[in-house]
Amino acid sequence: MKKLLVGLALISASFVSMAKEVNVYSYRQPFLVEPLFAKFTEQTGIKVNVVFAKKGMAERLAREGKHSPADVLLTTDISRLIELHDKNLLQAVDSKTLTEAIPAQFRASDDTWYALTTRVRNIYSAKRMGEHAFTYEELADPKYKGKICTRSGKHPYNVALVAAMINHHGEAETLNWLKGVKANLARKPQGNDRGQVQAIHQGLCDISIGNSYYFGKMLTDKKQKVWADAVHINFPNQAGVGAHVNISGVAMAKHAPHQDNAKALMEFLVSVPAQELYAETNMEYPVRVGVKRSDLVASWGEFKADDLSLEKIAEQRKKALMLIDQAKFDL
Amino acid sequence: MSVWLLALALMVPVLTMFYASISASSGVFSHLWQTVLPDYIQNTLLLGAWVVFLVIVFGVPSAAIISQTNVYGRRFLRWLLLLPLAMPAYLVAYLYTDLFDYAGPLQRFLRAQFDWQSPQDYWFFDIRTLAGAGVIIALVLFPYVYMLTRTAFEQQDKHLLRASRTLGFSAGQTLFKVSIPLARPAIAVAASLVLMETLADFATVQYFAVNTLTTAIYDTWLGYGDIAAANAIASVLTLLVFIVLVLEQRSRAHQQHQTNRPNQAQPLLQLTMWQNLLASGYCWLLVVAGFLLPMILLLAMAFDYSTGEQVVELLDTGVNSLTIAAYVATIATVLALVFASYRRFSQSKGKQLPLQISGFGYAIPGTVLAMAMLATFGPLDHWLNDLAASMEWQQPGLILSGTIFAIVIALVVRFIAIANGTLASGYDQIAKSLDYAPASLGVSLPKAVGRVHLPLLRPSIFVAWLLVFVEAMKELPAVLLLRPFNFDTLSTHIYQLISDERLEQGALGAILIVAFGLLPIIWLNKEKAQS
Numbered sequence: 001m002k003k004l005l006v007g008l009a010l011i012s013a014s015f016v017s018m019a020k021e022v023n024v025y026s027y028r029q030p031f032l033v034e035p036l037f038a039k040f041t042e043q044t045g046i047k048v049n050v051v052f053a054k055k056g057m058a059e060r061l062a063r064e065g066k067h068s069p070a071d072v073l074l075t076t077d078i079s080r081l082i083e084l085h086d087k088n089l090l091q092a093v094d095s096k097t098l099t100e101a102i103p104a105q106f107r108a109s110d111d112t113w114y115a116l117t118t119r120v121r122n123i124y125s126a127k128r129m130g131e132h133a134f135t136y137e138e139l140a141d142p143k144y145k146g147k148i149c150t151r152s153g154k155h156p157y158n159v160a161l162v163a164a165m166i167n168h169h170g171e172a173e174t175l176n177w178l179k180g181v182k183a184n185l186a187r188k189p190q191g192n193d194r195g196q197v198q199a200i201h202q203g204l205c206d207i208s209i210g211n212s213y214y215f216g217k218m219l220t221d222k223k224q225k226v227w228a229d230a231v232h233i234n235f236p237n238q239a240g241v242g243a244h245v246n247i248s249g250v251a252m253a254k255h256a257p258h259q260d261n262a263k264a265l266m267e268f269l270v271s272v273p274a275q276e277l278y279a280e281t282n283m284e285y286p287v288r289v290g291v292k293r294s295d296l297v298a299s300w301g302e303f304k305a306d307d308l309s310l311e312k313i314a315e316q317r318k319k320a321l322m323l324i325d326q327a328k329f330d331l
Numbered sequence: 332m333s334v335w336l337l338a339l340a341l342m343v344p345v346l347t348m349f350y351a352s353i354s355a356s357s358g359v360f361s362h363l364w365q366t367v368l369p370d371y372i373q374n375t376l377l378l379g380a381w382v383v384f385l386v387i388v389f390g391v392p393s394a395a396i397i398s399q400t401n402v403y404g405r406r407f408l409r410w411l412l413l414l415p416l417a418m419p420a421y422l423v424a425y426l427y428t429d430l431f432d433y434a435g436p437l438q439r440f441l442r443a444q445f446d447w448q449s450p451q452d453y454w455f456f457d458i459r460t461l462a463g464a465g466v467i468i469a470l471v472l473f474p475y476v477y478m479l480t481r482t483a484f485e486q487q488d489k490h491l492l493r494a495s496r497t498l499g500f501s502a503g504q505t506l507f508k509v510s511i512p513l514a515r516p517a518i519a520v521a522a523s524l525v526l527m528e529t530l531a532d533f534a535t536v537q538y539f540a541v542n543t544l545t546t547a548i549y550d551t552w553l554g555y556g557d558i559a560a561a562n563a564i565a566s567v568l569t570l571l572v573f574i575v576l577v578l579e580q581r582s583r584a585h586q587q588h589q590t591n592r593p594n595q596a597q598p599l600l601q602l603t604m605w606q607n608l609l610a611s612g613y614c615w616l617l618v619v620a621g622f623l624l625p626m627i628l629l630l631a632m633a634f635d636y637s638t639g640e641q642v643v644e645l646l647d648t649g650v651n652s653l654t655i656a657a658y659v660a661t662i663a664t665v666l667a668l669v670f671a672s673y674r675r676f677s678q679s680k681g682k683q684l685p686l687q688i689s690g691f692g693y694a695i696p697g698t699v700l701a702m703a704m705l706a707t708f709g710p711l712d713h714w715l716n717d718l719a720a721s722m723e724w725q726q727p728g729l730i731l732s733g734t735i736f737a738i739v740i741a742l743v744v745r746f747i748a749i750a751n752g753t754l755a756s757g758y759d760q761i762a763k764s765l766d767y768a769p770a771s772l773g774v775s776l777p778k779a780v781g782r783v784h785l786p787l788l789r790p791s792i793f794v795a796w797l798l799v800f801v802e803a804m805k806e807l808p809a810v811l812l813l814r815p816f817n818f819d820t821l822s823t824h825i826y827q828l829i830s831d832e833r834l835e836q837g838a839l840g841a842i843l844i845v846a847f848g849l850l851p852i853i854w855l856n857k858e859k860a861q862s
Binding site: 023030031049050051052053054056057059060063064067068069083154159187188189190191192194195198199201202203223321322326328330331 | 362366433449450459539549550553554555698702705709712713716726728732808811812815817823830831832
């Protein structure tokens with residue numbers, strides 16, 4: 001037993017003792033962030049250790065408390081950042097580099113979190129339908145009965161969209177909207193954003209909701225290109241408030257043992273080369289103003305984004321979930 | 332006494348979960364109750380019943396065919412029928428959905444053949460339903476029933492079977508009136524294992540868009556942010572399973588099974604050609620649907636998308652998986668042996684309990700269990716570090732909750748029920764008279780266990796180790812949440828690719844999981860053939 005303890009201590013100590021390193025808890029996929037980390041290590045000599053998980057990361061962090069090895073947290077959506085913030089697991093990072101690179105609406109008012117990329121919740125429509133200026137609201141119109149496909153209503157991306165709807169239209173109207181969309185579904189909500197486009201390609205439905213970067217990823221995949229070729233990517237509500245936008249973001253853990261390295265990594269992630277890498281490899285919109293989009297993403301054109309604050313969206317998240325359950329959206 | 336302590340130690344995460352559920356507020360509950368919870372409960376019960384029904388329909392006849400008839404290819408089918416165990420359910424779900432979906436190759440082919448244009452033009456079963464999910468789960472879990480039932484059949488006292496035939500029962504009547512009733516403890520144990528595994532499943536049902544109580548657990552926790560309510564639902568689920576187990580055991584409390592005079596000379600039932608074709612066809616169908624077809628799909632993907640370098644890169648990951656699975660299987664089997672022996676030899680009234688309560692963890696979804704581990708070991712770690720600080724030693728960091736220690740213990744808690752069940756039913760096959768014989772010869776009990784019982788238990792010990800090993804290889808959610816930095820297992824590797832919708836690139840890892848699961852199955856088969 002004693003030997004075992006010593007052995008385990010050595011394993012865990014190896015994470016603490018090396019000075020030139022930074023520890024990342026990531027909700028984001030490793031293959032996406034690894035090229036970025038490799039570049040960071042190359043530039044600074046700081047080694048990046050990663051653990052990737054989605055469910056329970058916030059609880060793990062909370063349980064670890066002041067002994068947590070985590071320095072930097074990477075998330076895929078605004079609700080996770082707010083959750084970490086509300087559980088008091090973050091610390092403010094005072095960095096001119098960050099505040100200058102990132103527009104105010106894409107960072108926390110108390111400097112505890114920063115967006116790295118933005119992504120639009122697009123409406124995809126079958127090319128056979130022709131061109132049309134879609135709104136999220138009209139998805140509840142009975143004329144689309146049996147024509148709409150979507151993933152689970154309770155996926156964070158959809159919950160954020162519903163939360164934005166609550167902000168714009170209030171609860172009662174949003175509930176009606178959810179019921180209307182539900183009545184228009186071609187099948188029970190299932191699969192992921194790409195699966196819906198595949199279903200459009202196969203003729204199962206005509207309209208789906210999905211994040212912008214999936215379109216780029218499908219177009220560059222040998223098997224999925226035909227799916228993407230069957231649809232238009234639409235930026236909804238261009239005549240109104242604009243398209244709903246979500247973010248991926250970064251924050252520093254409250255008890256980060258390597259604060260300087262963590263700050264260095266965060267600042268690196270908004271640097272021009274890193275932002276370009278995000279744009280190129282994952283087809284997202286770089287948050288830093290002036291960084292070039294990937295050619296493919298740029299070819300979808302300019303669009304008007306809803307400027308509703310992310311914090312307001314996050315505030316309505318729980319309410320959104322309750323309405324989704326109330327509409328029995330997934331059942 | 333120490334047996335009780337061990338069992339209680341394994342209960343700690345479950346107790347932590349119960350404790351954490353006390354502070355659950357009623358707000359989320361009443362909202363869920365008014366909206367979706369009744370549907371979730373209904374789905375959970377239906378799914379559980381459907382899967383248990385299916386695994387019995389799949390597992391018992393195949394066990395009977397293999398152990399009692401001269402079916403074609405018996406020698407191969409005997410272990411081929413175990414192979415589906417090596418397939419993670421979530422993987423098969425993914426593969427079959429791809430295959431049978433509206434957009435899948437099969438329906439595309441049919442549409443092209445018959446010139447159907449839209450889903451309204453024809454009927455095709457929808458795989459993304461409760462029924463579909465049940466079939467997939469049953470296809471990879473029925474080997475539990477097959478394996479334990481077959482072992483029971485093979486160890487049955489053949490004199491009873493002969494007596495039955497002598498008294499005028501046909502072979503079929505003997506099967507239903509003697510063999511199956513005698514094998515009932517084994518069938519019940521296996522079915523309850525399957526039930527628990529089904530109730531704890533999240534990945535498969537989510538993929539099939541079937542909302543169950545595990546959906547409710549994750550929604551309340553991750554969506555509504557109410558971890559106490561999530562723990563409460565998980566606790567209710569656990570209690571539900573406990574009640575089912577107790578009822579089942581009560582129902583056969585007064586049955587006595589006296590066996591273990593296996594007589595190898597018992598001739599196999601000779602089937603007619605048609606019977607034989609039907610019997611072997613049934614077995615092959617299970618092997619193909621549960622193993623060969625998914626394997627072929629995986630191989631095709633790997634062939635398309637993978638390179639030799641990836642194999643080398645995956646080896647480290649594979650070693651991680653093997654290491655964890657071997658630790659878990661060994662610890663769980665040793666502990667289960669202690670509990671099962673205590674149940675057999677103790678004079679105390681509650682001799683059953685350590686075995687029962689230590690297996691509670693199986694019905695808890697992996698992530699919830701992982702949270703309970705953090706809640707258990709986190710404070711312990713803090714205490715150790717404070718202690719070290721007060722002694723002015725170097726602080727060890729999170730040596731319990733932040734290392735593979737937590738993963739191994741979590742998986743032992745989760746899967747020991749399998750070893751418990753297997754070894755308990757193994758002991759039940761050993762005649763009680765053997766407990767007393769050594770004593771009458773003046774041999775002490777420990778010695779007798781070592782010389783008599785353990786050798787007789789050997790097949791069950793192997794089966795227990797193997798089953799836990801294979802399950803630990805496949806486990807995903809607990810490993811995902813508890814793992815240290817830069818640490819991947821094959822299951823986390825595949826999960827990361829699947830969640831990015833790139834199963835093609837994960838096919839290689841999936842094949843490795845299956846292959847590593849196959850090694851002990853084949854080894855076990857050899858071992859059994861020799862003994």
